[in-house]
Amino acid sequence: MTAGAIDLSVQIGALTLANPVSTASGTYGKGLEFQPFYDVSRLGSVVVKTITTEARAGNPPPRLAELPGGLLNSIGLPNPGVEAYIETYLPKLRSLGSPLIINIAGHSVDDFGVLAARFAREDGIAAFELNMSCPNVASGLDYSTQPKVARQVLERVRGETDLPLIAKLSPNVTDIRPIGEAVVEGGADAISAINTLVGMLVDWRRRRPVLGRGYGGVSGPCIKPIALRMVRLLFETVDVPIVGIGGIQDADDAMDFLVAGASVIQVGTANYYRPTAALDILEGLPERIAALGATSVREIVGTLQMP
Template structure:
């Protein structure tokens, strides 16, 4: 059977299929649908230093081939996460990657340090890119701010650090370079795209927060582009995120340069899908005669870096 294990610097996973933060709850909600032991890892919903009520409703809107959400990081805070959820999560037989968000560098550092008291965790993902709250998104839009957050978290704990990047920037490569220089073990590429939905008859936005994050199949081509650009430019493992629902989606992200992938929006309409993808990946690699999943990572042919061509001289 093919070897499905992957390594993202200091983080080793049994296979590259993860479930994305915010789409899998704290796993209890999904136990009737998924054999957690089959997954490469689980990333539970984002936690913050203190409880958050989240944004006013409506919080979700279906769109063409996707979904807008403006949940606003609704959670009970890191202390409740540690006392109520960590023991259960770390008993599930797969890697648990905590996801944290704060309003400033000190928040991230304190939370990362607090998580050192949870030795069963496998890694920490820094949510510096949530598009529907006033905190977090700006930290991943600026290389210096992104560097500062990752460096502080790296200093505060010994867990592998994953920086979750935003696509809502002009140049995602510059952000990836910054977090790599700060000591990130890997990047998640990417979070949701900012968008909105309007009820034109009432002349009002549909989401209570006006702006939300677009996810689902609609963003897959954009997320693939981001993964490919970062893989070409930065020597750091990538976890591909964005519209992944089928085995073809998984294979496209791996070939583009991702070492692992996260399943997000698809969990809402096919909660058993992540486990199914592990089986399908095994079969697909066996059919190809590939011995290790890592053998197909970043194997895209003729993937030349994009560059603006000089304008032709006037005749």
């Protein structure tokens, strides 16, 4: 099998994607920023930065801190709010030429529904990804740490749209499997795993946290082993495609996730330090799939042999 003849297409619900390479929400801006570096339309899909009902200014600086092989962030979901977003950015996003996955975060279960309903009236949206690990939520609940609430979010959004729904789960749980089962029962067509791991860096001389808001989320290559395990657990538990996220920076990382059980992979933090990472991964996949003796990406998904 030559690398050129590999079928890279994958399926999420009724949506067929030309290839499994996507971008992690919050790391890809509006997508337009990457156009100088490569043709974004080549990606299987693009996930944009989280949108909320109202505008958000974002968190006080410092918002970022580096750690060995990783990044701690507390950005705070800055965005212009749904109406301004639809008016200002959506027309440009439609021109990207890659299936557009809109990432939304609600401050309540109902909020998720309101956002989905608003976007569902617009053309050019391929799917929704639900950011269920937003720390700023009504009643202090994180939507992806309690199965019952997670299911409610999916049911509420499902009631508003027939578009594929991808539930993005938090890794900050004792066991991710019951959450995965709950979102599938609620109507999720796929599960994204994982969001960032909560963490903190300290400046002991100042007796202060490094980040302006204290705690943040850890991303980057250092979280890859944690993400891989959670992808595997979900793959073994639910019957929907898994979108693997966590420290993916090259085609070998992407292959690790596909073999572990992901059908789609998202490139996140690597977009910052290797802006062409997603394209490089896409170009590196066919030869690697061929090396496994497979002719399509679907043949290798989840083929990991656990001891």
